[in-house]
Amino acid sequence: MKIISVSALLIVATMLSGCSDSSSSKTPPPPTTTDSDSGDALNEDLKKRSFNVSQAESDGFIDVKIGPNDISMHITFVMKDISKTIMVTEIKDPKGTIIYKADADLDTGEINSIVSGFADTLLGDPGSMAVFLPPNPHLELMEGSYRFSIVREDNSPLKSVNALIKSIPSGQAVDQQTYKADLNIWITHPEPEFNNDAFKQLVKTEYKDSINRILAPHSLSIDTINFYTATDAEKVKFADINVEKDRAEACLAMLPVTKNKLAFNLVYARELTSSEGEGPAGVSPAPGTLLDDTASNSCFFVNQRAYVADPAIGFTQDLVNQMMAGNILHESAHFMSLEHPTEENGDDFDFFPDTAQCDAATFDGRDNAQFGVPGEKDGIMSDFECGIDGGANNFLFYGGIPNFLPFEMSPDQAKTLRRHPLFTRVK
Incomplete structure (x- = not known):
């Protein structure tokens, strides 16, 4: 069930969380210039907002306003030319804290640097792309405006930018629903x-x-x-x-x-x-x-x-x-x-504290006594080497074999x- 990267800028399970002090910078909260409270209700808890693409192209960013009962936002960017890449280079929260910043070559996908507390992957793809916040329990949305700065290959025009804002009625808890x-x-x-x-x-x-x-x-x-x-x-x-x-x-x-x-x-x-x-x-x-x-x-x-x-x-x-x-x-x-709790190299992990990690130092080459399968120290973490204590029964484990059914979340x-x-x- 392993995901395959299909372009230099394909986002593979992008996870965003708040940055530590060492990876944050503070600036005054940005004014909201491309979003309003208006939007079309899709159901009781979900609202869709559409942005002025000409203004977004001119400004080089969009601002998304979050209210007191909003629990998540999902932003979709679509290019007119599906061969052209769109990339988010920076995200600021309502306090002006940079929670994501990327410096990369838009043509090659080569990463010069990413400042974040969560991942080393780029937020970008040819034709269309999305950003979802919060992608793990460590980041909760705060009231105010989030700013998403963007770059477009060859300054190609945008076709659309939409945000889906999900909320929970006042007095209710999302995790009890x-x-x-x-x-x-x-x-x-x-x-x-x-x-x-x-x-x-x-x-x-x-x-x-x-x-x-x-x-x-x-x-x-x-x-x-x-x-x-x-x-x-x-x-x-x-x-x-x-x-x-x-x-x-x-x-x-x-x-x-x-x-x-x-x-x-x-x-x-x-x-x-x-x-x-x-x-x-x-x-x-x-x-x-x-x-x-x-x-x-x-x-x-x-x-x-x-x-x-x-x-x-x-x-x-x-x-x-x-x-x-x-x-x-x-x-x-x-x-x-x-994303996968552990990638096959045993060095890259997700950002969830309750998913088991199969780190190379511990598991590479480990024998599996339960199934009688010897390990092989080759830099690739197999399901058998990891076992249940290394997360092989998690439904998002990068391999996934029937020996570890039933899978769990x-x-x-x-x-x-x-x-x-x-x-x-x-x-």
Whole structure:
């Protein structure tokens, strides 16, 4: 379920938290010049604000105003030319504290420096990009205006800038509420067995039940699953998707046919391929863009051939169903900005204190006595080397193998998902 970087500036699970004093600078709070309190209500808790793109281009920034009951914001930037890159270079909170600052070459993606308390990845991508705050429990939104400074490749024009502001009614606590989300699935797989009613029923029952077993302890769930079938021509074109070349075009083909716009968008392909080697089980922008049918980072993808039953080795169809369900939830979490607790090098970790870390110094080369699998000191952290104490049973572990089912989600991971716009409060 490992995410594959598909461009120099693809955001891979960008996580933002408050900076320490050593990585912060203070300036007077910025005036709000490109945002107002107005916006369109999408539901009781969610409001969409649109920005004047000409002013944003002229100013080089947008200001997003946060009110006392607002709990998260999700910003989507879309370029008119999807080949041109948009990048956020700086974010200031209402106190004027810089919580993110990047110096990088927009053409090559080469990073000169990033000043932050959270990550060494760039906030930018060709065509469209998103920023989600707060991406972990350490950062809570404060009342006032956040400033997002941007740069555009060749000063190419913006098509749109939108913010989704999520709130909670006064007197209620977000972490004491129940939330649900919907899922759109666009099937590009050409084989009949993955297009018939029996397969759709399997997804609506066994896949959904497996996903909800992970979500339910945290008062989260997947609710309605909507299916859409690609045309014959689209199946020829997108049955197998190269994650470096084809994702944007496939996503843009899916978006116009979906009816529920406030839902996850999943492209179910026969196979995902990569010019860098074996294709991944799934891939997603992190975070993904929302509510714009021209934003090519609005979908995530899964690879049917990543999990194929093989009774000879005990890999049953039931295990296939559980693994694909976990894969779908894994990629949807990347779409909501979460990253792997540990990357395969054992040196890069997420920013959640309650997820286990599989650090190279401790786990590289460690034998797994439970399964009788010897370790190999090679700089790559395997599921067996890490084991449960190294997080191999977390649903976002970078590998993910059936030996560590059932997968689990940590309370801190759930707190972030609860704040995402696609999870709707159950009244």
